[in-house]
Amino acid sequence: MTTTTARSAGLGSPAEHAAIRTADLRKTYKSSRGDVEAVRGIDLDIPQGEFFGLLGPNGAGKSTTIGMLTTLVAPTGGQAWVAGHDVTRDTVAVKRRIGVVTQNNTLDMQLTVAENLEYRSRFFGLPKAVAARRAAQLIEAFGLGDRKNAMADQLSGGQARRLMIARALVHQPDVLFLDEPTAGLDPQTRVNLWEILRVLHEQGQTILLTTHYMEEAEALCDRIAVVDHGRILAEGTVDALLADSGAQTVVTVRFEEQVPDGLGEEPSLASHPGVSKVEADGDQLRVFASDPEGLLGDLIALGAKHGLHVRDAAQAKPSLETAFLALTGREYRE
Numbered sequence: 001m002t003t004t005t006a007r008s009a010g011l012g013s014p015a016e017h018a019a020i021r022t023a024d025l026r027k028t029y030k031s032s033r034g035d036v037e038a039v040r041g042i043d044l045d046i047p048q049g050e051f052f053g054l055l056g057p058n059g060a061g062k063s064t065t066i067g068m069l070t071t072l073v074a075p076t077g078g079q080a081w082v083a084g085h086d087v088t089r090d091t092v093a094v095k096r097r098i099g100v101v102t103q104n105n106t107l108d109m110q111l112t113v114a115e116n117l118e119y120r121s122r123f124f125g126l127p128k129a130v131a132a133r134r135a136a137q138l139i140e141a142f143g144l145g146d147r148k149n150a151m152a153d154q155l156s157g158g159q160a161r162r163l164m165i166a167r168a169l170v171h172q173p174d175v176l177f178l179d180e181p182t183a184g185l186d187p188q189t190r191v192n193l194w195e196i197l198r199v200l201h202e203q204g205q206t207i208l209l210t211t212h213y214m215e216e217a218e219a220l221c222d223r224i225a226v227v228d229h230g231r232i233l234a235e236g237t238v239d240a241l242l243a244d245s246g247a248q249t250v251v252t253v254r255f256e257e258q259v260p261d262g263l264g265e266e267p268s269l270a271s272h273p274g275v276s277k278v279e280a281d282g283d284q285l286r287v288f289a290s291d292p293e294g295l296l297g298d299l300i301a302l303g304a305k306h307g308l309h310v311r312d313a314a315q316a317k318p319s320l321e322t323a324f325l326a327l328t329g330r331e332y333r334e
């Protein structure tokens, strides 16, 4: 194989074995109110077959990252390769190798369920008979058998989402991108969709999912990148993320009054067994500890000694939630 052929086949690129790879990927939007640095240098290396999650609060830069990987958003810095193809130089090759499910419903409402699938197959050049067969398989696999002749606008939210995922798979893409696939779905429908995604993953499908639901990332993904303000704060399996963040329990007491200066440095707290960090933040006092035994009572007593009245108190076991808190010093809000 000549160098040119190898390059045009995507084999000469640095992403030879990776499903997705990015190097210092960036996006700054220009707007009338100034520049918005939505993505500030993201490095990813996602092998084939992995179920990878970009987890972060609203506005973290997840959609922009997925937009760049799926060629819909032009990067302003860095590079990215999907299925071995550069997303800015080989957009057509990338588009042929990916399936994309966006946040909004993009089904063709003038078509039936089966037609939505068949038309997409035809768009990818599959012969009519093959397209019909593929549609029938996907309708079956996605539990849409009794809805196959329904118009797309007659579907429930969960059915529509399933059809969008099925439609993204008609051409058997190397990588399936799902941007917040269960946003707005009720809990039962969400769990049903998880089951479908698990099966796809077991069948070897590489999936990149964005979500702001921690439990979704935890339930589905092999690895997670926690994203905030356009950067990856931490990356790894759920277990590794918890271990890296020290698997701390977080005890928080919120007072009626502001916490006075210096209370966070109180020696009796820092010397408590297993305490790694104490933070005073406005009206709250937050303690990270591997052994929270007795801590809540001590915090309340300490507040009382300084004339503070407790408004509420909480103790959070180690989780992605507490890991996020440890990484950012902020609570993770959906």
Ligand SMILES: Nc1ncnc2c1ncn2[C@@H]1O[C@H](COP(=O)(O)OP(=O)(O)OP(=O)(O)O)[C@@H](O)[C@H]1O
Binding pocket: 029, 030, 031, 036, 037, 038, 056, 057, 058, 059, 060, 061, 062, 063, 064, 065, 180, 212
């Ligand atoms: N077209 C645009 N022009 C200007 N700013 C934008 C544009 N698109 C996104 N942004 C801004 O970029 C930042 C990242 O947005 P992005 O949609 O990528 O985040 P997200 O993590 O996907 O959040 P969400 O789940 O709410 O979509 C936000 O501050 C957002 O307001």
